Amino acid sequence: TTKMIDEEETSQEVNEKETVVSQEDSMVSQDLVKSTTDLEISGKAAIDVKDINLWYGQIQALYDISIPFKENAVTALIGPSGCGKSTLLRALNRMNDLIPICRTEGEINYGSINVLDGDTDLVELRKKIGMVFQKPNPFPKSVYENVGYGVQLHYKPTRQQLDLVVEKSLKKAAIWDEVSDRLHELGTALSGGQQQRLCIARTIAIEPDIILMDEPCSALDPIATAKIEDLILELKKDFTVIIVTHSMSQAARVSDYTGFMYLGKMVEFGETKQIFENPKNELTETYITGRFG
Numbered sequence: 001t002t003k004m005i006d007e008e009e010t011s012q013e014v015n016e017k018e019t020v021v022s023q024e025d026s027m028v029s030q031d032l033v034k035s036t037t038d039l040e041i042s043g044k045a046a047i048d049v050k051d052i053n054l055w056y057g058q059i060q061a062l063y064d065i066s067i068p069f070k071e072n073a074v075t076a077l078i079g080p081s082g083c084g085k086s087t088l089l090r091a092l093n094r095m096n097d098l099i100p101i102c103r104t105e106g107e108i109n110y111g112s113i114n115v116l117d118g119d120t121d122l123v124e125l126r127k128k129i130g131m132v133f134q135k136p137n138p139f140p141k142s143v144y145e146n147v148g149y150g151v152q153l154h155y156k157p158t159r160q161q162l163d164l165v166v167e168k169s170l171k172k173a174a175i176w177d178e179v180s181d182r183l184h185e186l187g188t189a190l191s192g193g194q195q196q197r198l199c200i201a202r203t204i205a206i207e208p209d210i211i212l213m214d215e216p217c218s219a220l221d222p223i224a225t226a227k228i229e230d231l232i233l234e235l236k237k238d239f240t241v242i243i244v245t246h247s248m249s250q251a252a253r254v255s256d257y258t259g260f261m262y263l264g265k266m267v268e269f270g271e272t273k274q275i276f277e278n279p280k281n282e283l284t285e286t287y288i289t290g291r292f293g
Helices: 002-021 085-091 122-128 143-155 159-172 192-205 222-235 248-254 272-277 282-288
Strands: 045-056 059-070 074-078 102-110 129-132 210-214 240-244 257-262 265-271
Touching: 045 085, 059 074, 059 085, 059 240, 059 257, 059 265, 074 085, 074 248, 085 210, 085 240, 122 129, 129 192, 143 159, 143 192, 159 192, 192 210, 192 222, 222 240, 222 248, 248 272, 257 272, 257 282, 265 272, 265 282, 272 282
Parallel strands: 074 240, 074 257, 129 210, 210 240
Antiparallel strands: 045 059, 045 102, 257 265
């Protein structure tokens, strides 16, 4: 079932790849854009990307990207469509492996392992680095079964233990009050915003360290979006959150650090306040002020 959902999402990544390839209207020559080496954070990195290069077949999509993702913080990845944000996000838990023509070089250091090593246990990796997709994708099962599915798969809990995990996860995802009397109804019967919070509950139920979010609010209305943003701010108390977003205002509201990407390169990285109020790179300023993108 997990593989089926993963494969459903690869079409979005292939579309991004095609956008990267066809960016002929870019404002700046590819050769003039460089990935930054100014990568300071105040504290420990939960996962640390070093000199990542990624190709789709013969076409390079990511160039010399390094970025530390601070533990128990929210990092936003911003940039125009096709700049490689989702490609980088999906590299962190090897989701790009589902695209046969994709090849990645470099290091993604998580704990004591390099995620890109050939002997990495991908099931264990994706348990610890969970993903919430752009489009809510609950299983065609009950609310209870949606949250409990991964827990049963990985931990074999008793029914009483599972009840506790389901309730705790739904509360952490700020949806318990809305579904506590609907646990045995189909998750697909919920509203779009509720489905997305259900998917977040499903992700956190298996106790990941890191949660990846690929434009989690793009398909939601403003009220549902506000609830997800409030939830993200709560989640960073227990998890490291990395979010891809096209919304400058959303990045400014929810993130502690921001990375601006363009043409497959990490143009600038820093604390969100600095990026939005005093960017060091002229290209960053041009983007966040809306003059392109």
